[in-house]
Amino acid sequence: MFTGIVQGMGTVVAVEEETQFRRHIVSFPEGMVDGLETGASVSHNGCCLSVTRIEGDQVSFDLMRETLRLTNLGALSVGDQVNLERAARIGDEIGGHSMSGHVICQAALEELDEAPNNRRLWFAMPEVHARFLFEKGYIGVDGISLTIGAVDGARFCVDLIPETLSRTTLGERVLGEWVNIEIDPQTQAIVETVERVLASRSAE
Structure with missing residues (x-):
C-alpha cells in the first residue's frame, strides 16, 4: 500500500x-x-x-x-x-489517500494553465474510465495523491501548489505527455457495485 x-x-x-x-x-x-x-x-x-x-x-x-x-x-x-x-508501514501518517500502485490507464496532458504560485493541469482519460471521475474525489497521477478540481466528460483537472511542483515530475510535464492514473479504490468499488446492482435489476 x-x-x-x-x-x-x-x-x-x-x-x-x-x-x-x-x-x-x-x-x-x-x-x-x-x-x-x-x-x-x-x-x-x-x-x-x-x-x-x-x-x-x-x-x-x-x-x-x-x-x-x-x-x-x-x-x-x-x-x-x-x-x-x-511502501507504507503500519503506523505511518497517511497524508494522501490509500493507493495500491495498480495503474488502471494513462491520461494525456491536454491543457496547462499557469498562474502565480499555481498550476492547473487538464488530463484526458479513456472514455471507459470516465465514470470514476468525481469533482473533489481522489485520484493518483504518476503516483501523486491529488484531488480532482473539476470534471468535463472524460477530462479532469488538478491544481498544484509550488511544493508539489518542486517535489514531483509534474512540474516538468508538457502538453501531449502521458501520466499514469490510479483510480481511488473506494470510488471504483462503489461505482462498480452500483453498476452491477442496476444491471441485475434491469435483467429481472
Missing part, C-alpha cells in the same frame, strides 16, 4: 531491453535506500514494482509486458526522472 505522497524523484541511469521486458536501474535520492531490501515494493510513477537488486543508491526494477502496456514506464529513457514512494 502507498499513500500518494512522493518521497523523492529518482533518475533512470540505465535501461536494459529484452523481448516484452525491461529492466530499469534508478538512482535513488540520498537516504531513500536506507533499510530497503530486495523484494520490497516501491511506487515508480505510481506503479508498484519490486526491487530486484540494490547497488549503493542504484536500485533495479523488472517491468513485464503488462506493465509496459498499461503505464508510461516503457517510454522512459536514461536521464528521465520518476516519482518514488516506498
Whole structure:
C-alpha cells in the first residue's frame, strides 16, 4: 500500500531491453535506500514494482509486458526522472489517500494553465474510465495523491501548489505527455457495485 505522497524523484541511469521486458536501474535520492531490501515494493510513477537488486543508491526494477502496456514506464529513457514512494508501514501518517500502485490507464496532458504560485493541469482519460471521475474525489497521477478540481466528460483537472511542483515530475510535464492514473479504490468499488446492482435489476 502507498499513500500518494512522493518521497523523492529518482533518475533512470540505465535501461536494459529484452523481448516484452525491461529492466530499469534508478538512482535513488540520498537516504531513500536506507533499510530497503530486495523484494520490497516501491511506487515508480505510481506503479508498484519490486526491487530486484540494490547497488549503493542504484536500485533495479523488472517491468513485464503488462506493465509496459498499461503505464508510461516503457517510454522512459536514461536521464528521465520518476516519482518514488516506498511502501507504507503500519503506523505511518497517511497524508494522501490509500493507493495500491495498480495503474488502471494513462491520461494525456491536454491543457496547462499557469498562474502565480499555481498550476492547473487538464488530463484526458479513456472514455471507459470516465465514470470514476468525481469533482473533489481522489485520484493518483504518476503516483501523486491529488484531488480532482473539476470534471468535463472524460477530462479532469488538478491544481498544484509550488511544493508539489518542486517535489514531483509534474512540474516538468508538457502538453501531449502521458501520466499514469490510479483510480481511488473506494470510488471504483462503489461505482462498480452500483453498476452491477442496476444491471441485475434491469435483467429481472
